[in-house]
Every structure is written in structure tokens, then in C-alpha cells.
Amino acid sequence: MAKNKRIARARATIDRGKSYPLADAVALVKRNATAKFDETIEMSMNLGIDPRHADQMVRGLINLPHGTGKTVRVGVFARGAKAEEAQAAGADVVGAEDLAEKVQAGEIGFDRCIATPDMMGVVGRLGKILGPRGLMPNPRLGTVTMDVKGAVAAAKGGQVEFRAEKAGIIHAGIGKASFDEAKLIENARALADAVIKAKPTGAKGTYVKSAGLSSTMGPGLKLEIASLTP
Numbered sequence: 001m002a003k004n005k006r007i008a009r010a011r012a013t014i015d016r017g018k019s020y021p022l023a024d025a026v027a028l029v030k031r032n033a034t035a036k037f038d039e040t041i042e043m044s045m046n047l048g049i050d051p052r053h054a055d056q057m058v059r060g061l062i063n064l065p066h067g068t069g070k071t072v073r074v075g076v077f078a079r080g081a082k083a084e085e086a087q088a089a090g091a092d093v094v095g096a097e098d099l100a101e102k103v104q105a106g107e108i109g110f111d112r113c114i115a116t117p118d119m120m121g122v123v124g125r126l127g128k129i130l131g132p133r134g135l136m137p138n139p140r141l142g143t144v145t146m147d148v149k150g151a152v153a154a155a156k157g158g159q160v161e162f163r164a165e166k167a168g169i170i171h172a173g174i175g176k177a178s179f180d181e182a183k184l185i186e187n188a189r190a191l192a193d194a195v196i197k198a199k200p201t202g203a204k205g206t207y208v209k210s211a212g213l214s215s216t217m218g219p220g221l222k223l224e225i226a227s228l229t230p
Contacts, residue, residue, distance in 0.1 A: 011219045022227040025213045026184045033177035033215040040070070040173045043188050044220075045195055046210040047168045048203060055202030058164040061141050062194035066183040067158025069176035074155045075099065075110030077119040077137070082148050086114070089152035097122060103129055110135070112155040114143045134163060162195060170195060177215055188213070192228035 013032060020028065026041075033039040049056040075093040076086035077100070086094045093099060093109045100122050102109075113130060115123045115137040123130070123137060130136040137143040141161065145151050162172045174187040192211070199207050211228060214220035 014219055014221050016221075019222040019224045020213075021224050022185055022188060022213075023181070025221055025223055026181050026188070028221065029213050029215050029218060030177055030181065030184070032218040035215075035217040037216075038069070039177040039216040039218065040068075041175050041177060041179070041184055041213065041215055042171055042173050043191060043223075044212045044214075045170045045192065045208055047164060047170065047195070048206045048209050049164060049168045049200060051164045051166060051168060053202055056200050058170065058195065058198050058200060059141070059162065060194055060198045061154075061159055061161050062191055063154060064158045064160055064174065064187040064190055066175060066179065066187055068160060068173050068187075069158075069179060070173060072112055072155055073110045074152050075108075075113050076148060076152065077113070077115035077123050078148060079116075079119070082116050082146070086148045086152055089149040090156055091148075091152050100126060108133070108135070112143070112159075112161075113137050114145070114148065114151045114155070116146055116148065117144055120144060134161065160191065162191065162198075189228060189230060196229075 013028060029041060047058060049058060051057050073092040076083070076091040077096060078086050078094060079096050083094050096119060103126050113135040120137070127136060142151060142154070160172050162170045164170050172191055174191055175184045196208065208225050211223040211225055212220045213223055
């Protein structure tokens with residue numbers, strides 16, 4: 001009952017028919033994030049694309065200026081010196097065939113997966129497991145690399161992967177409710193800039209159709225698209 005009253009109060013502060021400037025939206029979402037934990041602030045962007053077509057897929061990585069506030073577990077497929085490098089860099093899970101066996105058994109102890117190029121023969125066999133979870137390493141995203149140390153540091157330091165879903169919508173966390181408003185605004189604009197720069201060649205008409213902001217347990221609100229750029 002208390003939860004329902006809290007949500008009702010939060011919804012009463014929002015004009016559903018209005019698009020809010022980013023700064024106003026951040027302030028309002030933060031104010032409504034009153035759950036008993038540090039809620040994640042998430043931004044969504046509805047794009048004028050059809051991801052079913054290869055030339056309209058939007059996907060990329062962005063290092064948010066102020067990180068995400070989220071603890072990311074990193075798994076690395078590597079052998080020898082590169083496995084040692086991954087462990088020294090702070091990877092949570094490191095292995096080769098042994099790690100592949102754990103994944104096949106349903107033991108996935110990571111939120112981001114990195115692999116050295118020589119391990120892709122092993123990792124490739126895990127495509128049906130890792131792919132649907134968005135965990136498949138990809139050279140274009142920098143997660144198939146010999147720079148294991150750099151990739152682990154980036155993943156741990158607030159790197160966010162964005163990927164358009166079937167309906168052409170991107171969702172990504174841009175920080176926590178405990179973040180300063182200025183940091184959330186900078187993170188939101190960094191994400192928007194990365195998505196805009198990732199506009200595919202096949203996209204026609206209006207690219208960013210709408211955008212929104214919400215917290216884990218709070219109501220969402222619409223954003224003024226023009227306010228997403230400085």
C-alpha cells in the first residue's frame with residue numbers, strides 16, 4: 001500500500017502530455033526516486049529505424065563521463081599471459097575452455113564479456129547462450145581485443161553498451177539517483193551524442209523520434225529532444 005501511494009504521488013508531479021527540458025527532467029526524476037535503494041536513472045530513445053535490416057542496426061559503446069555507479073562483473077576468455085593480464089586488471093572471471101564449460105552449464109558470472117582474438121573459436125560455440133543476453137564479444141565494440149587490460153578497465157569504469165531493440169528503442173542507465181544533477185545531465189548528453197553519431201546509413205526520415213527518462217521504481221517522463229545536445 002505504501003509503495004502504491006509513493007508511486008501515485010510521483011505520478012501526480014508529472015504532466016504526461018509535456019516534454020521536459022533535460023535539466024528539469026533530471027531534477028524531477030531524482031526527486032521522485034524515493035525507494036529504499038539507490039535507484040538507477042535510465043534514458044530511452046525511440047529511433048526511426050528497423051533493426052531487422054542490417055543497415056539500420058544501432059549498437060555501440062560509450063564511456064560515460066561520470067560512470068554508471070553500477071558494479072560490473074567482467075568475464076574474460078584468454079590464455080597464458082593475457083589471462084594473467086585480465087586477472088591483474090580486475091576481471092571477475094577468467095578462463096578458456098574451462099570458462100566455456102561453466103557458461104554451457106548455465107553458470108554466467110559476468111555482465112560484460114571480453115575475449116582475445118585467438119579465443120573466438122571457443123567463444124563462438126557459446127553464441128546461442130551469450131548472444132541473446134547481449135554478452136557476445138564483438139571486435140567493433142572493442143570486446144574482442146588483445147588490449148585486455150584496457151578493455152577490463154573500460155568495462156569497470158562506467159562503459160555502457162547500447163543496442164536498439166526490435167522496436168528501435170534504446171535503453172541505458174546513465175547513473176544513480178544519488179548522482180549530482182550536473183553529472184546525470186552530462187552522462188545523458190554523452191549517451192545521446194553517441195547514439196546520434198551511430199546513425200546507420202539505412203535510417204530515413206526523423207532519426208530520434210522521442211526520448212524519455214525514468215528511475216528504477218519511478219514513473220517515466222518525456223524529454224525535449226533538442227535539450228539532449230548542449
